[in-house]
Amino acid sequence: MGVAITRQWTGYAAAVRLGWAVSSNWTRPILFIVYSVLRPVSMALILAVMYTVITGNAAATRPYLAFLIVGTAFWSFIQEGVSEFATGILEDRGRYHILKYSYMAPLGFPIFLIGRATSKLASAAASVVIVLLVGTLALHLDISPLRVDYPLLVAACLLAFVSVIAFAITLSMVLLAGRDLHGYGEIMAQFLYLFSGAIFPISVLPGPIAWLASLSPLPYWLELCRRAIMHGQAYLMFPNLSDGEVFLRLVAATAGTLLLGYVLYRMADRRARRLGYIDMEANW
Amino acid sequence: MARTHHPSSDTSRLAVETRRLTRVYKTRRELTTALQDVDLEVGEGELFGVLGPNGAGKTTLIKILVTLLLPTSGQAFVDGLDVVTDYKRLRSRIGMVSGGEQAGYGILKVREQLWMFSQFYGMDSTAARKRIDELLERLGLSDAANKQITGLSSGMRQKMNLVRGLMTDPRVLFLDEPTVALDVSAARDVRSEVRRWMREDPTRTVILTTHYMQEADELCDRVAIVNRGRIVAEGTPRALKQSVDDDVIVDLQLDPGTPVLDRLRAIEGVGAASVREEDGVDRFSLMLADDGVLPRVMTTVEGAGRHVSGLVRRQPTLEDAFVKLVGRSMTEEEA
Numbered sequence: 004m005g006v007a008i009t010r011q012w013t014g015y016a017a018a019v020r021l022g023w024a025v026s027s028n029w030t031r032p033i034l035f036i037v038y039s040v041l042r043p044v045s046m047a048l049i050l051a052v053m054y055t056v057i058t059g060n061a062a063a064t065r066p067y068l069a070f071l072i073v074g075t076a077f078w079s080f081i082q083e084g085v086s087e088f089a090t091g092i093l094e095d096r097g098r099y100h101i102l103k104y105s106y107m108a109p110l111g112f113p114i115f116l117i118g119r120a121t122s123k124l125a126s127a128a129a130s131v132v133i134v135l136l137v138g139t140l141a142l143h144l145d146i147s148p149l150r151v152d153y154p155l156l157v158a159a160c161l162l163a164f165v166s167v168i169a170f171a172i173t174l175s176m177v178l179l180a181g182r183d184l185h186g187y188g189e190i191m192a193q194f195l196y197l198f199s200g201a202i203f204p205i206s207v208l209p210g211p212i213a214w215l216a217s218l219s220p221l222p223y224w225l226e227l228c229r230r231a232i233m234h235g236q237a238y239l240m241f242p243n244l245s246d247g248e249v250f251l252r253l254v255a256a257t258a259g260t261l262l263l264g265y266v267l268y269r270m271a272d273r274r275a276r277r278l279g280y281i282d283m284e285a286n287w
Numbered sequence: 288m289a290r291t292h293h294p295s296s297d298t299s300r301l302a303v304e305t306r307r308l309t310r311v312y313k314t315r316r317e318l319t320t321a322l323q324d325v326d327l328e329v330g331e332g333e334l335f336g337v338l339g340p341n342g343a344g345k346t347t348l349i350k351i352l353v354t355l356l357l358p359t360s361g362q363a364f365v366d367g368l369d370v371v372t373d374y375k376r377l378r379s380r381i382g383m384v385s386g387g388e389q390a391g392y393g394i395l396k397v398r399e400q401l402w403m404f405s406q407f408y409g410m411d412s413t414a415a416r417k418r419i420d421e422l423l424e425r426l427g428l429s430d431a432a433n434k435q436i437t438g439l440s441s442g443m444r445q446k447m448n449l450v451r452g453l454m455t456d457p458r459v460l461f462l463d464e465p466t467v468a469l470d471v472s473a474a475r476d477v478r479s480e481v482r483r484w485m486r487e488d489p490t491r492t493v494i495l496t497t498h499y500m501q502e503a504d505e506l507c508d509r510v511a512i513v514n515r516g517r518i519v520a521e522g523t524p525r526a527l528k529q530s531v532d533d534d535v536i537v538d539l540q541l542d543p544g545t546p547v548l549d550r551l552r553a554i555e556g557v558g559a560a561s562v563r564e565e566d567g568v569d570r571f572s573l574m575l576a577d578d579g580v581l582p583r584v585m586t587t588v589e590g591a592g593r594h595v596s597g598l599v600r601r602q603p604t605l606e607d608a609f610v611k612l613v614g615r616s617m618t619e620e621e622a
Binding site for chain 2 (some may be wrong): 010013014016017018020021024025028099100101103104105106107108109110111115273277279281282
């Protein structure tokens, strides 16, 4: 058992190195780090400028600015996670023609995919910190590292991590059906953007869509992040629910996502083997 | 159908077994049967060749056996494990190398990529590095070990992929056209390494698909000839060649002119005929029932206005057995 876990770990670590090499190979490490930092910061600043222009930075709208910045900061995790899994699997098939060999390896394909995407997830985690820092220093949000409710934040983020990975792996397997799917991971991530409560509360969505969004773990996760970091100074999507109730909803939605993801992954995997998608010639 | 087992292999323990294995590809317009009721038994320790023209079903068979593709019906077992239900356990026991493809992360160095795959297979890191260096040395790739994969020639890349397949010491190694598009020297190195790898452990099994009859003849303990998804013959290369021993094999070289292949095939006593163009001349290979058929062949050729520039009678080869069984040469398109 111990040996098996060690082997899985070393295989995972090798996949992490691979992911880093592939995602950072287009430039020198220092430029890659600058790019990784500037990207989320510029996204947050664009939203902040839009907010300022629209609201005139009125004091009454400050909770919404906090809502926006925290949502955007944590959103990069979903953006990078979802798109990197899909990009990795499609790039390995269409560009490097090596997916079948990774798929056949005893490591286990989901572990390979997680390793392959880990460097991007780590870069997303760093960008969370950077965006919050920008929010504090440039936009004067009242964020203090000493007042963050870390147990709540870590617990919520762990559950969200599991959900996002389950969703991303399943989506990647489903996308194997297409021959020309470059960028679809990013499109899916943007699609989720609208239903996650990252930039506006899900209650503003039309009824059935708001109901669907409420089944996803993402709004509960972002709500808990805002509560843990901002202590009531951010606009709340679920003001009538306590932290514990939101957390319970996050647990239930994560369990549902995991179950659905597992079933869909098994189906997509079997379909890929039935129809020969793993080594299908695909455009890149 | 001839079926003989190689005496050195342990056929009591099967490395590969298929039972009525069938694979049908569905498209919107049609159904294509790539494999039809294939029954195959390969003993542990055998180097088994699968021969067939393009589209015969060879690669489909390999894909099913390495768990990349599901069969439509029938069963397949590799190292005693069902490829459909036991595929997770099976994957640590098998390896695959496909020829003619540019597989590899171009940005990685040769040694890096190989080490990475060794880790996906759970190898000890130090042992893996030692094994990789040993195999790179044996295949003449030591100098390229620290080169980026994008900088490799296709021959070097193919050898690197062979190292990837060999280094994990699979129980059964599947080689799908491993020497296709390689120059003579690189192909020789690959064949030589495969032989050496099998000698290291007599229980290792190799399933090889190839277009090259000489390669199959030289390497394989037994071969199966696949045509239109079915196994049409199976046996040792020697036994298959003996199946055309009673025939007279003639190579006929004609200067360019009117096509005559169909006319030659129509002559009574011509068992099989194939042609390939080489250096501006047509080289026909004819299988005649006896010497008495030759005058009729010459009359037909002259009647078509073709000039004979060479005529040789020779010993039968595996290619001749293939042509007799399949009705065309490996490279000839199906009519």
